Amino acid sequence: MTANKEDTNVRPSLLIVEDLQVEFDTYGGTVQAVRGVNFSVDQGQTLAIVGESGCGKSVTVQSIMGLIPAPPGRIIAGSARLRGHEILGRKTVGGGEIRGAEIGMIFQDPMTSLNPTMKIGDQIAEPLKVHRGYSARNASLEAVRLLELSRIPEASKRARQYPFEFSGGMLQRAMIAMALSCKPSILIADEPTTALDVTIQAQILDLMLELQKETGMAIILITHDLGVVARMADEVAVMYAGKIVEYGSANDIFYRSAHPYTVGLKEAMPTNDPARQHELKPISGSPPDLFAPPAGCGYCSRCPYAMQICSESPPQNNGLHDHHSASCWLHHPRSGIKPDTLFFGDAL
Amino acid sequence: MGDLIEVRALTRFFDLGGNQFVHAVDKLSLTIGEREIVGLVGESGSGKSTLGKTILGLYDKTDGEVIYRGGVLPQKYRPTDFQQLATKMQMIFQDPYSSLNPRMTVGEIIGEGLRLHFNISESDVKEQVVDWLQKVGLQADHMSRYPHEFSGGQRQRIGIARALILEPEFVVCDEPISALDVSVQAQVVNLLGELKETMGLTLLFIAHDLSMVRYVSDRMAVMYLGSLAELGKANDVYFNPKHPYTEVLVGSNPEPDPEFEKGRVSTSIQGEIPSPVNVQSGCRFANRCPKVLGVCREKTPELVPMKGEDRLVACHLVS
Ligand SMILES: Nc1ncnc2c1ncn2[C@@H]1O[C@H](COP(=O)(O)OP(=O)(O)OP(=O)(O)O)[C@@H](O)[C@H]1O
Ligand SMILES: Nc1ncnc2c1ncn2[C@@H]1O[C@H](COP(=O)(O)OP(=O)(O)O)[C@@H](O)[C@H]1O
Ligand code: SF4
Numbered sequence: 267m268t269a270n271k272e273d274t275n276v277r278p279s280l281l282i283v284e285d286l287q288v289e290f291d292t293y294g295g296t297v298q299a300v301r302g303v304n305f306s307v308d309q310g311q312t313l314a315i316v317g318e319s320g321c322g323k324s325v326t327v328q329s330i331m332g333l334i335p336a337p338p339g340r341i342i343a344g345s346a347r348l349r350g351h352e353i354l355g356r357k358t359v360g361g362g363e364i365r366g367a368e369i370g371m372i373f374q375d376p377m378t379s380l381n382p383t384m385k386i387g388d389q390i391a392e393p394l395k396v397h398r399g400y401s402a403r404n405a406s407l408e409a410v411r412l413l414e415l416s417r418i419p420e421a422s423k424r425a426r427q428y429p430f431e432f433s434g435g436m437l438q439r440a441m442i443a444m445a446l447s448c449k450p451s452i453l454i455a456d457e458p459t460t461a462l463d464v465t466i467q468a469q470i471l472d473l474m475l476e477l478q479k480e481t482g483m484a485i486i487l488i489t490h491d492l493g494v495v496a497r498m499a500d501e502v503a504v505m506y507a508g509k510i511v512e513y514g515s516a517n518d519i520f521y522r523s524a525h526p527y528t529v530g531l532k533e534a535m536p537t538n539d540p541a542r543q544h545e546l547k548p549i550s551g552s553p554p555d556l557f558a559p560p561a562g563c564g565y566c567s568r569c570p571y572a573m574q575i576c577s578e579s580p581p582q583n584n585g586l587h588d589h590h591s592a593s594c595w596l597h598h599p600r601s602g603i604k605p606d607t608l609f610f611g612d613a614l
Numbered sequence: 615m616g617d618l619i620e621v622r623a624l625t626r627f628f629d630l631g632g633n634q635f636v637h638a639v640d641k642l643s644l645t646i647g648e649r650e651i652v653g654l655v656g657e658s659g660s661g662k663s664t665l666g667k668t669i670l671g672l673y674d675k676t677d678g679e680v681i682y683r684g685g686v687l688p689q690k691y692r693p694t695d696f697q698q699l700a701t702k703m704q705m706i707f708q709d710p711y712s713s714l715n716p717r718m719t720v721g722e723i724i725g726e727g728l729r730l731h732f733n734i735s736e737s738d739v740k741e742q743v744v745d746w747l748q749k750v751g752l753q754a755d756h757m758s759r760y761p762h763e764f765s766g767g768q769r770q771r772i773g774i775a776r777a778l779i780l781e782p783e784f785v786v787c788d789e790p791i792s793a794l795d796v797s798v799q800a801q802v803v804n805l806l807g808e809l810k811e812t813m814g815l816t817l818l819f820i821a822h823d824l825s826m827v828r829y830v831s832d833r834m835a836v837m838y839l840g841s842l843a844e845l846g847k848a849n850d851v852y853f854n855p856k857h858p859y860t861e862v863l864v865g866s867n868p869e870p871d872p873e874f875e876k877g878r879v880s881t882s883i884q885g886e887i888p889s890p891v892n893v894q895s896g897c898r899f900a901n902r903c904p905k906v907l908g909v910c911r912e913k914t915p916e917l918v919p920m921k922g923e924d925r926l927v928a929c930h931l932v933s
């Protein structure tokens with residue numbers, strides 16, 4: 267478990283997820299959406315989970331939040347411990363609500379969690395009354411304060427408006443206000459800026475960083491945008507076909523990329539360094555079918571480095587240094603390849 | 615390099631009733647050289663798609679004109695105009711999911727334009743469809759399949775084959791890669807680049823992703839609220855923006871480099887793009903501009919050449 271930092275002397279992580287496995291029953295068969303995921307998050311830190319669509323990012327965090335619809339979904343193995351307490355499949359921890367209170371969440375489309383027929387202020391006030399015992403008046407005041415905290419101009423006027431009167435960026439701010447209402451220790455943000463313009467994205471990302479500084483909350487940020495990862499993340503988990511294939515600090519992932527998929531992603535993107543222009547190199551093929559995941563490495567069919575063993579058995583998670591690790595046979599201690607030669611620092 | 619397309623004071627309003635007009639494109643001028651790729655960036659609602667569609671005659675022009683190879687195109691297209699011009703100009707759409715008819719096979723979709731616009735035999739259509747499937751990296755036997763059987767990147771290739779089989783000279787690509795994963799974006803961008811070379815295409819490439827637009831384009835046009843803020847060589851505009859709005863856009867574009875990203879001061883601006891309904895005079899960016907002057911709120915800056923630079927900028931600070 268290189269990804270988890272229990273073995274070091276620092277205090278244990280806020281949230282530790284181990285061997286998470288999630289399936290869905292569909293007409294076509296069983297989708298193995300998440301196939302053994304491990305990671306941990308510390309207070310005040312941001313973990314980015316990055317990977318292409320369908321690789322299991324959302325299912326991973328929805329499992330933690332207890333949002334997997336069952337049926338068709340099923341958590342078949344694993345644990346998620348918040349300050350040492352198991353939360354998978356539970357609603358409360360130590361007497362407190364998990365969803366909304368311990369962990370707040372925002373989504374790509376704010377309307378999935380807003381009621382279109384209810385005023386924004388009332389929607390923020392509601393859980394404060396229900397879960398926190400606020401009086402109606404105090405809940406309304408607190409809702410306005412939270413909108414101000416999310417830098418919504420004219421907050422008291424805005425609180426009396428309906429969602430359709432808000433732009434996409436404003437709705438995302440309102441969502442953040444709502445997610446923060448119960449002072450969560452972790453904010454999970456699933457593609458929070460994917461639908462927004464870069465200018466509005468920058469505002470929302472800045473807001474998240476500022477609020478993290480003020481509250482010390484941890485952030486789990488899901489994105490497929492490596493630029494957003496570079497801006498926000500302390501730690502990065504690169505996901506592919508239901509597994510984390512590389513894990514490390516942002517600098518490890520970008521400057522000492524170890525997994526061929528991470529390298530492939532970087533080579534497929536333009537750089538903005540005029541001195542280091544390169545031809546875009548697409549990753550050929552497409553991700554494997556999660557109805558029948560490959561026996562070996564999930565990336566095997568697209569990997570330019572694939573060896574015989576890669577198609578036969580899944581690579582283990584190989585620790586590299588600190589807590590940088592990669593699930594790839596190239597990094598197996600007995601691959602005979604010197605680890606130093608396997609960092610693709612010049613890929614970008 | 616001669617001009618293929620000249621857009622002159624092109625205007626497209628949408629009538630909302632009650633004397634309310636959306637100024638989607640407002641007196642916009644732009645030339646596109648033969649075999650050139652012009653990238654078009656700007657926030658959502660700035661009018662990029664409307665500009666592309668108005669140039670192609672998919673929207674009637676409210677005012678202004680589009681000149682193609684020296685000839686003025688109709689203000690309002692009749693069916694025969696589409697018939698004639700479809701083989702010269704085409705559009706590739708953003709959404710590879712909704713822009714293909716789910717009830718048609720891939721072969722029917724790609725061959726439709728040929729059947730419609732040329733009097734050619736079914737076997738010739740088939741031959742060309744097979745040829746194009748291969749050109750865009752698909753296989754001949756994909757012809758009899760339906761769009762839902764393909765991935766996003768493959769569907770976008772189908773859309774490209776459908777547009778290019780008519781061998782147009784000019785193609786508007788409206789966010790052709792926005793819906794695709796990073797690993798697949800490069801496939802589509804490289805394909806467009808190759809086809810540009812082999813077919814001598816001229817492209818208007820609309821996209822959100824500034825890094826990709828810089829990479830793809832010869833020149834880059836920055837659009838804001840119906841008009842151009844800046845136009846110049848793609849690298850110049852990106853690395854040395856002159857218009858305060860371009861500065862903000864480039865400054866908001868996150869780059870895949872953690873040390874650079876964490877070191878840079880945030881250039882994010884407050885506020886959002888205002889409503890394009892009944893736009894006031896003065897600079898359209900004035901209410902968000904970090905460098906706004908008194909004159910900006912009164913006088914509309916024209917898009918004019920900068921002294922000594924190969925660049926057009928619409929800003930009082932610069933002119
Ligand atoms: N058919 C229409 N009727 C009324 N208004 C319209 C119509 N089509 C577009 N508009 C408006 O015109 C403006 C420009 O729209 P357009 O779709 O060209 O923007 P865009 O720059 O392509 O944005 P995006 O990046 O979101 O695709 C917007 O305010 C839009 O709401
Ligand atoms: N409710 C569901 N029913 C069936 N399959 C699902 C459901 N939710 C997710 N999946 C499948 O699980 C896999 C991972 O999905 P997801 O976590 O949403 O990916 P992403 O990384 O894009 O967030 C995909 O194959 C997806 O189709
Ligand atoms: S295990 Fe093999 S196939 Fe998988 S990424 Fe490593 S080298 Fe490539």
Ligand SMILES: [Mg+2]
Nearest residue numbers: 323324325456
């Ligand atoms: Mg998702």
Ligand SMILES: [Mg+2]
Nearest residue numbers: 662663664788
């Ligand atoms: Mg558009």
